[in-house]
Amino acid sequence: MATASPKSRPLSPHLGVWKWGTHMLVSILHRITGDGMALVGTVLVVWWLAALAGGPESYAAFMDVFTVKGGALNIIGYIVGVGLTLCFFQHMASGIRHLVLDTGAGYELKTNKMFATLTMVFSVLATLAFWAYQIWGK
Amino acid sequence: MGNGTELGRVRGLGSAREGAHHWWHQRLTAGSNLVLMVWFFVSLARLPGLEYGLVHDWMASAWVAIPMALLVASVFYHARLGLQVLIEDYLHDEKQFVFLVLLNAFVVLGAGIAIFSILKIAFGASA
Numbered sequence: 001m002a003t004a005s006p007k008s009r010p011l012s013p014h015l016g017v018w019k020w021g022t023h024m025l026v027s028i029l030h031r032i033t034g035d036g037m038a039l040v041g042t043v044l045v046v047w048w049l050a051a052l053a054g055g056p057e058s059y060a061a062f063m064d065v066f067t068v069k070g071g072a073l074n075i076i077g078y079i080v081g082v083g084l085t086l087c088f089f090q091h092m093a094s095g096i097r098h099l100v101l102d103t104g105a106g107y108e109l110k111t112n113k114m115f116a117t118l119t120m121v122f123s124v125l126a127t128l129a130f131w132a133y134q135i136w137g138k
Numbered sequence: 139m140g141n142g143t144e145l146g147r148v149r150g151l152g153s154a155r156e157g158a159h160h161w162w163h164q165r166l167t168a169g170s171n172l173v174l175m176v177w178f179f180v181s182l183a184r185l186p187g188l189e190y191g192l193v194h195d196w197m198a199s200a201w202v203a204i205p206m207a208l209l210v211a212s213v214f215y216h217a218r219l220g221l222q223v224l225i226e227d228y229l230h231d232e233k234q235f236v237f238l239v240l241l242n243a244f245v246v247l248g249a250g251i252a253i254f255s256i257l258k259i260a261f262g263a264s265a
Contacts (some may be wrong), residue, residue, distance in 0.1 A: 035220060052194060101229045
C-alpha cells in the first residue's frame with residue numbers, strides 16, 4: 001500500500017502538455033470497460049444465476065426487468081445487453097493487445113496506433129454481429 | 139531510517155518479492171477468461187431461447203455447469219485484480235484500506251453465491 005507522499009514535491013511541467021491519441025483512448029477504455037464489467041456485469045451474472053437456481057418465479061422476476069411480455073428485450077435489456085457486450089468485446093480486444101505488448105512487440109508508432117484502432121473496430125463489429133445473430137439469426 | 143524520502147525508507151531492503159505476482163495472475167486469468175468467455179458467449183448465443191426450463195436444463199448439464207463454475211472463479215479473480223488497481227490508483231490513505239477490504243468481501247460474496255447457484259442447479263435440488 002502506498003504511503004502518503006510529501007505534499008510539496010515538484011511535478012514535471014510536461015504533464016499538462018499533451019493531446020488525445022488512439023492509444024490513450026484505448027488505454028482508458030480498457031479500464032472503464034473492465035471495471036464497468038467488474039462492478040455491473042458481475043452483479044448481473046450473480047443475480048441471473050441466483051434467480052435461475054431459485055426457481056421459475058425468481059427467474060421470471062429477473063427476466064421481467066429486461067424483457068417485455070413476449071420475451072423480447074425492453075429498453076433496459078437493450079441498454080444493458082448491448083452495453084455489456086460492447087464492453088466485453090472492447091476489453092477482450094485491448095486485453096489481447098496488452099498480451100502482445102507484454103512480449104515487447106507493437107510499440108512502433110504506426111503499428112501501435114493501428115492495433116489500438118483495430119480493437120475499437122473489432123468491438124463495434126463483434127457487438128453488431130452478436131446482436132444481429134440474436135435478433136435475425138434464429 | 140527516520141522519516142526520510144520514500145526512496146530513503148526503502149533503500150537497502152531489496153525487492154518486496156511480490157511485485158510480479160499480481161501482474162502474472164492478471165495475465166493467467168486473462169487467458170482463462172478469454173477461453174471461458176468465448177465459450178459462454180457462443181453457447182448463450184446458440185441457445186434457442188432464454189425461457190426458464192430451457193436455461194435451467196442447459197445449466198444442469200456437467201458440460202455447462204463445470205465451465206460456468208470455472209468461469210465465475212476466473213472472472214471474479216481477474217475482476218478483483220483489476221478493481222484493486224482502480225482503488226490503489228484513485229483512493230488514498232484509510233479510504234484505500236477500507237475499500238480494499240470491501241472489495242474482497244464483494245468478490246467472495248459474489249463468487250460464493252454464483253458458484254452455489256450453479257451447483258444447486260447441477261446437483262438437481264428442486265427449487
